[in-house]
Amino acid sequence: MELNDAPGGAEVAAVSPSFVTTRLDFLANWARANSLWPMPFGTACCAIEFMATAASRFDLARFGMERMSFSPRQADVLICAGRLPFKLAPVIRRIYDQMPQPKWVISMGACASSGGIFDNYAMVQGIDTVVPVDVYVPGCPPRPEGLMYGIMLLQKKIRGESLADAALRTERGVGPDGLYLPPPVIDELSEPFGNSVHQTRSA
Amino acid sequence: MSALSPSVAGLRAAFGDAIGRALVACGDTVVVLDRARVHDVLRWLRDEPGQGFDYLVDITAVEYRDPERPLEVVWNLRALARRADLRLKVELDPAGPLEVPTCTDLWKGADWLEREVWDMFGIRFAGHPDLRRILMWETYAEGHPLRKDFPLRGHFSRAEQVRQALGTSMEGHYALPSDLDVEEYA
Numbered sequence: 001m002e003l004n005d006a007p008g009g010a011e012v013a014a015v016s017p018s019f020v021t022t023r024l025d026f027l028a029n030w031a032r033a034n035s036l037w038p039m040p041f042g043t044a045c046c047a048i049e050f051m052a053t054a055a056s057r058f059d060l061a062r063f064g065m066e067r068m069s070f071s072p073r074q075a076d077v078l079i080c081a082g083r084l085p086f087k088l089a090p091v092i093r094r095i096y097d098q099m100p101q102p103k104w105v106i107s108m109g110a111c112a113s114s115g116g117i118f119d120n121y122a123m124v125q126g127i128d129t130v131v132p133v134d135v136y137v138p139g140c141p142p143r144p145e146g147l148m149y150g151i152m153l154l155q156k157k158i159r160g161e162s163l164a165d166a167a168l169r170t171e172r173g174v175g176p177d178g179l180y181l182p183p184p185v186i187d188e189l190s191e192p193f194g195n196s197v198h199q200t201r202s203a
Numbered sequence: 204m205s206a207l208s209p210s211v212a213g214l215r216a217a218f219g220d221a222i223g224r225a226l227v228a229c230g231d232t233v234v235v236l237d238r239a240r241v242h243d244v245l246r247w248l249r250d251e252p253g254q255g256f257d258y259l260v261d262i263t264a265v266e267y268r269d270p271e272r273p274l275e276v277v278w279n280l281r282a283l284a285r286r287a288d289l290r291l292k293v294e295l296d297p298a299g300p301l302e303v304p305t306c307t308d309l310w311k312g313a314d315w316l317e318r319e320v321w322d323m324f325g326i327r328f329a330g331h332p333d334l335r336r337i338l339m340w341e342t343y344a345e346g347h348p349l350r351k352d353f354p355l356r357g358h359f360s361r362a363e364q365v366r367q368a369l370g371t372s373m374e375g376h377y378a379l380p381s382d383l384d385v386e387e388y389a
Contacts, residue, residue, distance in 0.1 A: 086368040087340055093369055121348050121357030121364075122339075129365050178370025183362030190361035 018093040025163050034064040039075030043148040044082030046109035053144040055083040062143040072098040084110035096131040101169045109141050134181035208232035233290045242304040256280040262316040265322040266351050276303050305330040323349040
């Protein structure tokens with residue numbers, strides 16, 4: 001062994017086992033968290049910040065995410081960067097349904113998370129009324145540092161997952177009524193807040 | 204401020220009573236027309252030597268907050284060679300039929316412009332070959348969003364809006380005309 005040839009190598013080899021023990025959970029979560037392949041769903045200015053995050057200055061590749069997956073079938077994390085109109089709601093739902101488990105969703109920016117300033121007839125008031133969301137990144141748009149912090153939170157969340165917990169991987173598909181959440185929950189999630197309560201003057 | 208466009212005098216000579224008031228707004232000449240003669244006037248402005256308004260810039264509509272004021276359909280024309288602009292308006296009674304003649308036979312580009320006005324304001328263009336919604340999806344059931352009686356958040360609850368958005372198939376949102384001929388559009 002070449003280890004023995006190095007100075008002091010024999011001593012090191014004597015105390016170093018040639019195997020490691022670990023939990024399967026830890027190993028799987030370590031692999032998953034450090035090779036997240038994002039499916040970019042960029043619809044607005046947040047997508048510009050997302051591109052900056054992926055480019056050389058901020059370098060998303062440091063987190064194992066350099067491989068953008070433009071096919072949902074090879075993606076792990078759906079990053080909705082920008083506002084989601086109702087016209088795109090079935091599109092993002094189908095993309096989410098096409099992604100294989102395990103999968104996560106990051107809602108990037110105020111519009112994706114809550115509808116933002118667009119509290120109007122055309123805009124989904126938070127993508128969590130359409131697909132389940134793991135991490136919400138605030139900001140309008142969030143700086144790349146903000147998105148990376150959200151990604152690191154997601155990695156932290158993944159490291160805490162358990163393979164034995166089947167509930168994490170349970171799919172909640174769109175039911176026969178066309179919704180995945182009960183209607184009162186959607187109405188509550190979509191309620192006006194902040195400045196948008198003053199937007200009804202012309203209504 | 205610049206003066207009234209010389210096209211107005213030509214329009215009055217050619218169409219008489221069908222031409223209503225004309226004014227200059229921010230340097231642009233605005234002419235109000237009779238609804239029945241819109242198509243004739245547009246064709247005349249396009250084809251008459253000396254006018255040459257060969258470019259249809261935009262078709263849009265206006266509804267004012269004042270309920271007494273009529274809806275307006277607006278055509279913006281430009282004569283590319285003469286570098287002249289003209290804006291035509293037709294006033295529609297909100298209570299009456301919201302319909303004006305199409306000009307897709309004069310400018311093919313009017314197709315989507317007229318569909319947008321129909322989608323947002325509910326103004327029909329008689330004779331349009333394919334008057335479907337263009338911005339909202341085709342099965343959208345809440346009305347015409349840019350009308351003043353349309354609430355900002357829409358008529359339905361958020362849950363109903365999400366349900367309608369998710370419940371219908373994407374393919375159903377965008378029906379192609381069954382007689383679509385690729386050769387014709389090429």
